[in-house]
Amino acid sequence: MMYFETEDIDSEKKVKDLLADLxxxxxxxxxxxxxxxxYNGTRGLSCKNKACDVVFKEAGEKKKQSVEVSKLNTGTSTRVYSVRMKDxxxxxxxxxxxxxxxPDLSSDSDAYLSQVSALCFVESCQRLFNTNILKCHERQVLPSVSTCSHILSAMRCYVEASPLMIDYDILQSLNFCSSLKEEIWRMVNESPGPLVQRVSKNVMAVRCKVTTKDPLGFLHVSFVVSPRLKENVCMCTCATPFLLSSKRPEKKSGVCMHYYICIAAFASDSKCSEEFANFIANESSTSSALIAEQNGMMSDLDVEEPLSL
Structure with a gap:
């Protein structure tokens, strides 16, 4: 009997010694x-007490919001947001x-004025900027003051896009033609903010020339690896999607200047250079940058200030 009691005391002492420095x-x-x-864990979505109906939505909402909307760094006082099209x-x-x-969103008047004066440039949205302008000139049609989900998401946004800066030495090391490198570096120096910003896993917001199609001076470029086609797919809103084949790199048509700007930004960032290694490798092994010069891409690349409210 004494033997077991002594053994228990020794075990307790060992446990106390083990936890003494905690x-x-x-x-x-x-x-x-x-x-x-x-008491619940901070990662829990709801209270573990089954008799309680409290739901903690913060974790889920933050993860969802970070993908749905991001605030861009415009380099000016202009507030531009990249919003996902849910449909x-x-x-x-x-x-x-x-x-x-x-605005002070807790104030009804400030929130109302912000919604009315906000501009939505999402395609297929009823609050689309161009559509509202046309409706203002129609007879017996009053301008709508209703807001849309895209504007509401932007008003609640607290996530900022990740800027991807372009390094001069990295740019010079890429297999681009000299005129293309000079044009990209000119845009870097003249742009009030970063040329490329990452708004989601595959989508980048890139500065562009202010046009009727892109009145804010930004457009989206997405980079996707297609396992089915075994190809790298790049989609820019300025043109139709195009495939980047490692087997036949010379077969590359429809490549735009914004694609090369993103490649330079990827190569200049340590994390992105690993994630988008296939796209960077495709350029390092081809002379496709010469196609950009032949197609005269650089005539439409002046960076201008977007419209402001």
Whole structure:
């Protein structure tokens, strides 16, 4: 009997010695339910007390919001947001511009004025900027003050796009023609903000010339690896999608200047250079950049200031 008691005492002593340096317990990693007082993990989506109906939506909403909408760095006071088009898939996005003055969303008047003066440039949206202008000239049609989900998402956005800066030495090392390198570097120096910003896993927001199609001076370029086709697919809103084949690199048509700007930005970033290694390798092994010069792409690349509210 004494033998077992001595063994238990030795075991307890070993456990205490093992946990002696852990320090005092803290509340880190847990939170108290505001309704029933039950302690839950910070990653939990709802209270673990089955009798309690409290749902913690923060984690899910933050993850969802970070994909749906991102604020762009325009380099000016203009507030432009990249918004996902929910009805067309994760890689289809549009833009929203909000008033320069940051509204107080807790104030009904500020929130109303912000919604009315905000501009939506998402295709197929009823609040589309071009559509609203046309309707203002129709007889017996009053301008609509109703807002859309894209504007509401932008007003609630707290996620900023990740800027991808272009390094001069990296740009010079790429297999681009000299005139293409000079034009990209000129745009880097003249642009008030970064040329390329990452708004989701596959989609980049790229600066472009201000046109009727792209009045904010931004467009979207997506990069997708297609396992079925075993090809790299690039889709820019300025042109039709095109395939980048490693087997037949000379067969590349429809490649736009914005694609090469993204490649330069990927190569200049350590993380993106790994994620988009296939796209970068495709350019390092081809002379396809010469196609850009032959097609006269650089005539439409002046960076201009977008319209402001």
């Amino acid at each position: 320090g005092k317990s803290t509340m880190r990693g847990i939170r108290k339910c505001p309704k029933c007082g039950t 067309k898939g994760p890689d289809h996005r549009g833009f929203v511009q909000l008033p320069i003055l940051q």
